[in-house]
Amino acid sequence: MAPNAAMIAVTGVDGSVWTLAGQGRGREGVELATSPSGLYDAPVTTIWNQSAFQTGSSFGGYRTNKRDVVFAVNVFEAAGRPWETVDSAWRKAWAYDRDAVLTITTDFGTRSLRLRMSEQPDFKPDKDPHLKGRSKVVMTCVAGNPWWVESDVTGVWTSTIDTTGPNSSQHGTIGIANPTDQPMWVKWVCSAPGRWTLPDFSWAADDDADRTIALPLTAAGQDLIVDTDPMEEMIVAADRSQIWALMNGVSFLYPVPAYTPATEVPVTVTGAPAGASVLAVQPRNWSRPWGLQ
Known part of the structure; x- marks a missing residue:
């Protein structure tokens, strides 16, 4: 049996739901673009200690850090709403001091990651998106709790x-x-x-x-x-x-x-x-x- 595509969705700080990938992708006017980073293994820093005359170093443990996630989305006209309305609604789904929830569902279950913006969204259009009805927005986010729950x-x-x-x-x-x-x-x-x-x-x-x-x-x-x-x-x-x-x-x-x-x-x-x-x-x-x- 062929595997199903992962369903990726965001529940915004305002309660809005956005289907970014998988079944129903983009029905709200936003879809996941290519090459997201920070979604896989939790970020870890290993600790190595070295004495004054030691050859090499000795392992001293590791710590798990906050998770930095960067991903781009394509924003476009959908469900009878013009591009600007969709773009505004997507931005209102995010905050710097509150968590949105990124959820990924596969055939084996559902896991969620709580994210908030760590920087302003990056927007560099080639032309006026009001004319094209489409744009690309890069989201730079942080998960203080790095675990998928x-x-x-x-x-x-x-x-x-x-x-x-x-x-x-x-x-x-x-x-x-x-x-x-x-x-x-x-x-x-x-x-x-x-x-x-x-x-x-x-x-x-x-x-x-x-x-x-x-x-x-x-x-x-x-x-x-x-x-x-x-x-x-x-x-x-x-x-x-x-x-x-x-x-x-x-x-x-x-x-x-x-x-x-x-x-x-x-x-x-x-x-x-x-x-x-x-x-x-x-x-x-x-x-x-x-x-x-």
């Missing part, structure tokens, strides 16, 4: 017994998987009241292979959002109380490694009525707009 996957576990009695608890499992090429930081959503114990596995054959973290006991109305990403606030209560202060400096340490197959991980609840639940939100971040499965 697929929809989150979730897993949930719900208790079936009341654990508010003395020394009462219930154990369960939630399926976790990371099919992407990037480490995955799980976000947990825990109901209240109750006290949850969540996994923080190292995913390695070491002392933290089965590490778990017990969260503070919560009261009704203190549902928790726990984000294991070290760049985010780790624990937030629905009532905005300072639950984080009760963690005594204990924090989540480990992401789920790339290409981790489906694995059942343990969760425990105590001090909660039957029906208490915990949700595992599993982000899907990719280096590329397609492939790498």
